[in-house]
Amino acid sequence: EVQLVESGGGLVQPGGSLRLSCAASGFIFNNYWMTWVRQAPGKGLEWVANIKLDGTERHYMDSVKGRFTISRDNAKNSLYLQMNSLRAEDTAVYYCARWGGYGSGSFYDWGQGTLVTVSS
Amino acid sequence: QSVLTQPPSVSAAPGQKVTISCSGSRSNIGNNYVSWYQQFPGTAPKLLIYENNERPSGIPDRFSGSKSGTSVTLVITGLQTGDEADYYCGTWDSTLSVLFGGGTKVTVL
Numbered sequence: 001e002v003q004l005v006e007s008g009g010g011l012v013q014p015g016g017s018l019r020l021s022c023a024a025s026g027f028i029f030n031n032y033w034m035t036w037v038r039q040a041p042g043k044g045l046e047w048v049a050n051i052k053l054d055g056t057e058r059h060y061m062d063s064v065k066g067r068f069t070i071s072r073d074n075a076k077n078s079l080y081l082q083m084n085s086l087r088a089e090d091t092a093v094y095y096c097a098r099w100g101g102y103g104s105g106s107f108y109d110w111g112q113g114t115l116v117t118v119s120s
Numbered sequence: 121q122s123v124l125t126q127p128p129s130v131s132a133a134p135g136q137k138v139t140i141s142c143s144g145s146r147s148n149i150g151n152n153y154v155s156w157y158q159q160f161p162g163t164a165p166k167l168l169i170y171e172n173n174e175r176p177s178g179i180p181d182r183f184s185g186s187k188s189g190t191s192v193t194l195v196i197t198g199l200q201t202g203d204e205a206d207y208y209c210g211t212w213d214s215t216l217s218v219l220f221g222g223g224t225k226v227t228v229l
Contacts, residue, residue: 044206044223104153105211
């Protein structure tokens with residue numbers, strides 16, 4: 001059974017930093033692209049970033065470029081999202097998801113999400 | 121606004137059919153596979169349809185997807201109260217950005 005468990009969310013002040021983690025199990029982690037998707041309260045899904053199987057390719061949504069960094073540790077079956085210079089509009093539930101890459105394009109499995117609140 | 125356009129809501133009586141559209145452009149839907157996701161309040165999304173019209177194991181055949189040009193459609197037949205949820209289409213585009221539609225709330229009357 002595939003499991004994705006996010007952690008690291010919480011309350012942070014504007015301009016602050018937070019690091020999210022996602023522990024993966026139940027599949028061969030280094031065979032898949034991984035992604036972060038967020039959902040602001042009462043809003044729709046919004047893709048944040050993705051990272052290739054071996055970490056050699058990464059893509060970001062425009063509003064987080066230069067502030068967020070996605071990374072992975074295949075030895076630990078873990079995905080990360082380092083978030084710096086946080087803004088109020090980054091407030092959302094952040095989901096880690098196993099992604100089919102630029103072919104299928106499907107999000108096969110999702111974690112339960114971790115809430116990030118940016119507020120003073 | 122989302123690049124992929126979905127109706128905000130659709131509704132029908134139990135047992136009836138609902139159709140949810142998702143419209144894009146040649147750079148996204150027109151050239152790539154599309155997936156559909158179902159999300160209940162307070163829970164994570166779940167893959168419902170992949171590669172335009174394929175169902176993952178465990179998804180009933182009441183759910184079906186199709187694609188024509190730069191639009192895709194999700195059809196739910198034999199509507200049940202348990203189908204009340206938000207539904208999102210998703211794909212990627214030529215800039216390598218991943219896209220979601222704005223979401224459609226399905227209400228069972």
